[in-house]
Amino acid sequence: MNKNYWLIISILVLVVFTFAIFISKAAQFEKEGNLLTVKSCDGKKTIFVEGFKEGEKMSKEKAQVVANLLMDLIKICNQEVIAKLKEDNSVIVLNDASLILPDLKPGKTPVLLAHGGQPHTKKEIKLFESEEKRMIDEGYKVFHDSSLGTNGISCDMCHPDASNTHAETYPKFQTQLKKVATLREMINWCIENPLEGAKLKHDDPKMIALETYITSTRKGKVLEPGKH
Ligand code: HEC
Numbered sequence: 001m002n003k004n005y006w007l008i009i010s011i012l013v014l015v016v017f018t019f020a021i022f023i024s025k026a027a028q029f030e031k032e033g034n035l036l037t038v039k040s041c042d043g044k045k046t047i048f049v050e051g052f053k054e055g056e057k058m059s060k061e062k063a064q065v066v067a068n069l070l071m072d073l074i075k076i077c078n079q080e081v082i083a084k085l086k087e088d089n090s091v092i093v094l095n096d097a098s099l100i101l102p103d104l105k106p107g108k109t110p111v112l113l114a115h116g117g118q119p120h121t122k123k124e125i126k127l128f129e130s131e132e133k134r135m136i137d138e139g140y141k142v143f144h145d146s147s148l149g150t151n152g153i154s155c156d157m158c159h160p161d162a163s164n165t166h167a168e169t170y171p172k173f174q175t176q177l178k179k180v181a182t183l184r185e186m187i188n189w190c191i192e193n194p195l196e197g198a199k200l201k202h203d204d205p206k207m208i209a210l211e212t213y214i215t216s217t218r219k220g221k222v223l224e225p226g227k228h
Pocket of ligand 1: 143148153154155156157158159164165166169183186187190191194195210214
């Protein structure tokens with residue numbers, strides 16, 4: 001056989017080999033993708049639920065197990081956790097388990113779920129407070145500024161110091177809106193009516209600032225949704 005013939009055979013073997021690796025990787029990913037993924041509200045915990053496919057609805061019992069696990073993981077630590085909930089409800093942590101409990105081996109040991117969270121650090125509390133204050137100040141500005149409307153009227157002209165805004169009574173039935181309304185819908189009603197402005201999206205930073213300011217003026221009040 002000549003040299004070229006061997007060269008062609010080697011290339012063919014290499015191509016087949018690469019293709020086989022690709023197929024097995026793809027199968028592995030497909031298998032992983034066959035798990036139902038659930039994320040926690042803090043965005044840091046991901047649970048892959050074995051026995052369910054993406055888009056499939058879990059039984060009530062299984063869903064409760066997943067919810068409990070998410071809450072437990074949130075209480076245990078602040079870090080990112082990727083865990084797999086096996087069909088028998090044992091848990092495997094897929095990332096560095098030493099983050100959660102120091103004597104756990106990643107990918108091997110089921111997590112022993114402990115209740116009771118860690119208190120926030122001073123740094124975290126400081127950040128929460130300064131962000132809250134920033135939003136209150138921003139809301140105060142928007143509330144005292146006519147730029148939300150078109151006719152020069154601002155919220156404080158009828159609600160000095162956010163008086164009569166009653167954040168603690170929401171959601172409640174509002175006659176103007178003819179339905180049970182949220183505080184944000186009522187804020188928008190006042191933007192569109194006395195101020196003759198365009199309503200804000202519910203996730204608009206100005207809306208969140210207004211809600212933060214208005215609600216902050218009712219700090220310590222008992223929540224009484226529905227109260228008139
Ligand atoms: C012309 C006066 C006027 C202006 C300006 C005004 N409001 Fe109102 N606001 C009212 C009246 C009147 C009500 C109705 C109270 C009710 O029916 O509960 C009300 C109700 C509300 C409520 C619900 C209060 C409750 O007890 O449930 C909120 C919240 C509110 N306004 C926020 C705002 C915001 C935010 C602005 C500025 C974008 C604003 N208002 C501007 C007159 C005004």
